[in-house]
Structure formats: C-alpha cells, structure tokens
Amino acid sequence: MSEKKSKGQALYEELAYEKKNYFEAASKAERKKVFAYAEGYKAFLDQAKTEREACAAAVKMAQESGFTEYRFGDALAAGDKKYFVNRGKSVVVFRVGTKDLEKHGMRIIASHIDAPRIDVKQNPLYEEAGMCFLKTHYYGGIKKYQWTAIPLALHGAVVLKDGTEVEIRIGEDAKDPVFYIDDLLPHLGQEQMAGRAAKIIEGEQLNIVVGGMPYPDEDVSKKIKLTVLRHLNEKYGMCEEDFLSAEISAVPAFPARDVGFDRALIGAYGHDDRVCAYPALTAVLNGETEDTVLAMLVDKEEIGSEGTTGMQCKVYEDLMEEICLAMGASFRKVRFASKCLSSDVTAAYDPNFASVYEKMNAAMLSCGTCMCKFTGRGGKSGSNDASAEFVGELRKKFAKEGVVWQTAELGKVDAGGGGTVAMYLAKLNIDTVDLGVPVISMHAPWELISKADLYSNYLAFLAFMK
16 A cells, blocks of 8 residues: 655655656557667668768668659649758658648758768878778767777778779678777887877877788789789779779778667667667658658768758758748748757766766656757857747647657766757757757767667657647
C-alpha cells in the first residue's frame, strides 16, 4: 500500500519541473520501436560517412518512398513529393502541402550532413623512411591527437584528367586494407606529453600511411611511391596529377555499434549531425501533414556554412521561392508564416568532465531531444535566440503528441560555445530554434548517443509537422 502524499508533496509535483528519462516512461512496445528505429539509423551511418554519401543515401531513401527529383522551373502541385540535389553534397526533401502557404507557411527542418574529418591535400603523395604517406588538412573542429593510431578508411571522389569521375571507398569492408596516422611511442614522448593538448599533434603531422612495398625496379628512385601510384592507376585510373581535382577524406574505419550491456547507446562516427539529419529525413518521408514541409540536409556547417553547398548559399532560399512561385504565393508572406527547427546536436552532460557544465541547464542522455533556445558564445554572441512565443508553441505541440524533450545550454556560460545554421534561417524572417540530440565526445572519431534521444528527435519532428 502506497503512502498518502502530503499536500506540499502533491503541490510540488504539480508545480515543479524535472527532466524525464525516456526509458523509464516508455512501455515495452515503445522500447521496441526505439530499438528498431536505431537499426535503420546505424545502417544509414555506415553508408554515409561523407556528405556525398549521406546525400546519395538520402536520395535513395526518398526514391524508395515515392519521391521524384525536382529541378528549378518544374511545375508543382499540392501532394507532390520531391527532392532537390545541390551538387551531390546537399539535398532538400520536401512535400507540397494542401494548406494555404501564405497563411500557414512552410515547416522546415534543417540539419547538416558534413562531419569533422581529415582531408587529403591537392599535392599529397610522398615517400620517406620506408613508408609512403598522404599529406592532409583537417576539416572542422577536432582534437588532432584523437585521430592518430586508429584505423582509417579513404572515401571521396576524383575527377580524372579526361573528365571521368570515380568514387573511392576503401577501408570499410573486412577484406579491405585500412590506413593509419602514426603517433609517438610513450617511451620517447616525454617532451610531447609536456605540451598543450592542442600541440601534442600538429596539423602537418597528420600524414596518412598508405604504403610500404618498393616497386621492383632498381632504376626507380621512389619505389614505394610508385607502388602506390600503380595501385591507384590500376584500380581507379588515377595518375598523381589527378589528386589536383580530387576530394578524398580519411574517416574512422569503425562501423556503428551498440554500446553497453543493455545496448541503450550507439557509438559511431558522424553522429554530429547525422543523428539529426536521419530523423529529419525519415519524418518528411513518413509523416502525415497538410503543411508544406522540407528537410534540408546541408553541407559545410562544420566550417561556417560557407560555399555553394553550405546553408549560407542562396540556393535554399531560391528553392523556397520556387515552391512559392509554383503555388502562386508571395515568398515574403510565406517566410513570415514559416517555422524552422535547426536540428543540430548539443553537448550531453558528462560526469567525467563535470566542471565545464552547469548541471541544471545541461542536456542529459536519454531524457529526450534537446531544445537550445540560444547557442553562441559568452553573451550569446552569434546566436539566433528564439522567442518565448515560438518555444511556447512547440511546448504545446510536444505535450499534445507526448514527446519527451528537454532544454539545455552548451556548457557553462564562459566555458566555450558553438553555433548552428539557425541564424541563417532566422535571417529570412523565419521563426527558428535549435532542437537536436545530446552527444558525448562530440567531434571525436567515435561519438556516443542514446537511442532514446534519437527516437525522441524523430517523434518531435513528426509533432512539429502536424
């Protein structure tokens, strides 16, 4: 027999706020849905280790769901299911709704599909001390020392001198070789370990070992380099000059794996931000809505959203305007009525590094998708800072649909910070807020998330679209 609650206890439970652990509240049937959804996500991650591959995987999923390609100038009608590819590195998957666009606007979910990695330089190949290396330039914010002494795969695209484009993906299959960035042994690392973490490994030391067998010809001076060049030529038709028009990246050669005895967590490369991109995509593919909805899966967020495939490119604005023109709607009016979720990850509270978090306002694993009302640094510099009205609107939607969610900031006020694509959508006069999955070890070669938060993110997107 349960004890009767005191008046004060009952009042506290009515008025106070506490985060809820999704797994604690979920039924057995709901947990099965969480775990089943995670399997599809892990398969997506393993196929999408670069923005090109993520774009291709998203297009394939869209086609399998009956979506067809849209090109500027195509006619559109209510009920159309379309996808728009931008240079093979970003994709917008959208549905044209039946509701009045000028009155109801669009529902936009914007995520990014690029991730920190190690890019190969344009003139990279050299031989030294019995090994052949590729010189690199890292991409995005990384702790450089984390990328040494782990197995790496090479992914990318090469345009040969005759204009032919070839795809490189080697190191993922169990029969493939992998690649390697070496580190200094601890026996000789006294000086190295005395330095600052940022200097333990310098950017120019991130050279990838790609070979070690000499070509059998005494007249050749760079025998190991020639062995590597011969392999590249035989397999891909490349010569050394073709590195000039290549985009090749080294990524961790790890598959996505369940973590923990209870399999509640997923360890993988690229959770930031494919853990938000996948739910955004599947929500638009599977959700039921009368609104016009778009999942924008964009590139270049990790380096400032610049370039022709980053969120700052006008192509995404152009696409929205094209949809408005096709539906006979004023783009200005539509923007004013539109709503956007900038879906990017946030830092999950890590008790092993508690000093950089303010626990009351930190994201907790398995407590659901996380809303960050503002991002930026210090005094909210570089932040969108969503309005109370828009946050209130989402609270109401999530409560109605039973979405488990939480709010958070990215660490203590003066501990650091970061940004998302939210500010670029907000510049179009679109109400925008950040909503995404908490991540442990963000930007590491292997990051950690909760399956509960992944699924909660998906349910939040479905609720947002209704």
